[in-house]
Amino acid sequence: xxxxxxxxxxxxxxxxVQVGAWxxxxxxRGPKVHLQAGVHADEIAGMxxxxxxxxxxxxxxxxxxxxxxxxxVPQANPLGIGQFRQGRILGRYHDATGHNFNRGFDQxxxxxxxxxxxxxxxxxxxQLAAPADVMLDLHTDDEALPYVYVHRSFWPxxxxxxxxxxMDVAIIWDEGGDGSFEETIIAxxxxxxxxxxxxxxxxxxxxxGDVNDRFAEQDAEGLYTWLCGYGVIDEARTPPxxxxxxxxxxxxETIIAxxxxxxIFEKELGDIVEEGQRFARILRRPGDPSSEVVLYAEQxxxxxxxxxxxxxxxxxxxxxxxxxxxSRNWSGGLLDPN
Numbered sequence: 001x002x003x004x005x006x007x008x009x010x011x012x013x014x015x016x017v018q019v020g021a022w023x024x025x026x027x028x029r030g031p032k033v034h035l036q037a038g039v040h041a042d043e044i045a046g047m048x049x050x051x052x053x054x055x056x057x058x059x060x061x062x063x064x065x066x067x068x069x070x071x072x073v074p075q076a077n078p079l080g081i082g083q084f085r086q087g088r089i090l091g092r093y094h095d096a097t098g099h100n101f102n103r104g105f106d107q108x109x110x111x112x113x114x115x116x117x118x119x120x121x122x123x124x125x126x127q128l129a130a131p132a133d134v135m136l137d138l139h140t141d142d143e144a145l146p147y148v149y150v151h152r153s154f155w156p157x158x159x160x161x162x163x164x165x166x167m168d169v170a171i172i173w174d175e176g177g178d179g180s181f182e183e184t185i186i187a188x189x190x191x192x193x194x195x196x197x198x199x200x201x202x203x204x205x206x207x208x209g210d211v212n213d214r215f216a217e218q219d220a221e222g223l224y225t226w227l228c229g230y231g232v233i234d235e236a237r238t239p240p241x242x243x244x245x246x247x248x249x250x251x252x253e254t255i256i257a258x259x260x261x262x263x264i265f266e267k268e269l270g271d272i273v274e275e276g277q278r279f280a281r282i283l284r285r286p287g288d289p290s291s292e293v294v295l296y297a298e299q300x301x302x303x304x305x306x307x308x309x310x311x312x313x314x315x316x317x318x319x320x321x322x323x324x325x326x327s328r329n330w331s332g333g334l335l336d337p338n
Contacts, residue, residue: 001025001061002022002023002024002058002061003022003023003025004021004022005021005022005023005071005128006018006019006020006021006022007019007021007124007128009078009079009117009120009121009124010117010120011078011079011082011117012079012082012083012095012096012117017078017079017082018078019073019075019076019077019078019121019124019125020073020074020075021071021072021073021128022054022071022072023069023070023071023072024054024057024058024060024061024066024069024070024071024072025066025069025070026061026066026067026068026069027067028068028069029067029068030066030067030068030069030231030232030233031068031132031133031134031197031230031231031232032068032069032071032131032132032133032134033068033069033070033071033132033133033134033135033136033227033232034071034073034128034129034132034134034135034136034185035050035053035070035071035072035073035135035136035138035223036050036072036073036074036076036125036129036136036137036138036181037049037050037073037074037075037076037137037138037139038074038075038076038077038080038081038091038138039076039077039101039102039125039137039139039181040077040080040091040092040101040102040139041075041077041079041080041081041083041089041091041092041101042080042089042090042091042092042208043091043138043139043140043208044140044208044211045138045140045205045206045208045210045211045215045216045219046074046138046139046140046203046205046219047074047075048211048216049138049205049216049219049220049223050072050073050074050138050220051074051216052216052217052220053072053220053223053224054072054074056220056224057070057072057224060233060235065233065234065235066232066233066234067231067232067233067234068231068232068233070227070232071128071129071132073125073128076125077091077101077121078121079094079101079117079118079121080092080094080101083095094118097116097118099118101118102139102180102181103178103179103180104119104122104178104179105122105125105126105179105180105181105183105184106179106183106184106187107119107179108120108122108123108126108179109122109123109126109127109184111123125181126181126184126185129181129185130185132185133197133198133199134198134199134200134230134232135181135182135185135186135199135200135201136161136199136200136201136202136203136223137181137182137201137202137203138203138205139202139203139204139205140204140205140206140207140208140210141204141206141207141208141305142207142208142305142306142307142308142309143206143207143208143209143269143305143306143307143308144204144206144207144269144304144305144306145168145169145206145269145270145302145304145305146165146166146167146168146203146204146205146206147167147168147169147170147171147204147304148161148162148165148167148169148170148171148201148202148203148204149170149171149173149182149201149202149204150162150170150171150172150173150200150201151172151173151174151182151186151190151200152172152173152174153186153189153190153195154195154198154199154200154201155170155172155246156246157199158170158199158201159244159246160226160229160230160239161199161201161226162242162244163239163240163241163242163244164222164223164225164226164229164239164240164242165203165219165222165223165226166218166222166240166242167203167242167244168243168244168245168270168302168304169244169245169246169247169302169304169322170244170245170246170247171247171248171249171252172246172247172248172249173249174249175332177332180202181202182200182201182202185200186198186200199230205219207308208308209308222240224237225237225239225240226239245302245322247322247323248326250326250327250330250332251322251323251324251325251326251327251330252304252320252321252322252323252327253297253298253299253301253320253321253322253323253327253329254317254319254320254327254329255280255295255297255298255317255318255319255320255321256315256316256317256318257282257307257312257313257314257315257316257317257318258282258293258295258314259282259284259293259314260282260284260311260312260313260314261282261283261284261285261291261293261311261312262282262283262286262310262311263280263282263307263309263310263311263312263318264280264281264282264283264310265279265280265306265319266278266279266280266281267279267280267303268303269303269304269305269306270302270303271302271303272300272301272302272303273297273300273301273302273303273321274297274300275297275298275299275300276296276297277296277297278294278295278296278297279295279296279297279303279319280294280295280318280319281293281294281295282295282312282318295318295319297321298321298323298327298328298329299321299323299324299325299327300323300324301321301322301323301324302321302322303319303320303321304319304320304321304322305317305319305320306318306319307319
């Protein structure tokens with residue numbers, strides 16, 4: 001029987017809005033799983049993936065094949081979903097405060113009494129996921145290959161998840177410090193040494209424009225296959241043989257725009273770019289050839305992400321590459337501090 005475990009929070013106008021959540025539960029022999037999408041409300045792909053996965057879970061539960069419990073939150077952030085300006089959704093940041101919706105979960109969870117609607121929402125979402133043995137948080141990048149963030153404690157067994165999802169890159173991290181949802185959920189596991197039978201990851205399902213039936217069906221199938229292999233569903237599935245490039249967080253190269261202007265990429269996602277090779281240029285003043293700046297790869301690696309818009313502000317991230325040595329720009333923490 002599917003349980004409705006939805007909860008309400010207040011939006012920016014003080015009105016109640018609902019976070020839809022459903023729990024598929026069996027006899028408790030298997031792991032407890034928490035799946036969510038849309039913490040950044042403009043990252044849509046995971047919402048469709050979980051919508052399709054829920055249909056598969058209903059069939060598995062009806063057939064008596066579900067061994068664990070699976071809580072699904074397909075659209076986790078009603079605060080962000082309600083933010084539009086000039087026809088565009090503002091889903092990454094809280095409009096009233098500028099707060100990144102996937103930052104500060106740890107502080108909100110620790111509060112005895114939440115002060116703001118964002119903190120209230122964060123605290124309730126953490127409480128919903130806290131009992132889980134497995135937590136997967138679905139996101140998307142601007143333009144990107146599919147990739148996954150995995151804490152070192154869950155690697156290399158996280159490779160099976162990355163392969164099932166046909167992720168090209170797995171970024172292995174050790175320290176965060178920004179209170180992301182993943183970091184907040186795994187913090188007590190790490191402090192108590194309870195990671196052997198657990199799994200957590202943040203999955204980046206390509207780019208924000210990659211919302212279609214083909215990708216969603218593929219990703220829902222990948223999640224279902226992995227859940228079978230992890231012992232959540234009693235069904236034999238053959239895991240895919242998919243090459244996953246594991247990269248240390250500190251080896252990732254993030255290239256920052258040195259000036260504003262028109263952004264022209266010369267390399268495609270997935271291309272291997274040699275150290276010192278040009279991959280893009282920024283034209284500050286169209287009509288003035290001297291205003292063009294060429295961007296070069298800091299080290300040899302694969303182009304994993306690209307800035308989606310083709311007009312970029314100074315200081316924005318142009319692209320991310322894999323690398324084989326520590327980036328000279330690396331100072332610890334996460335790739336996207338904002």
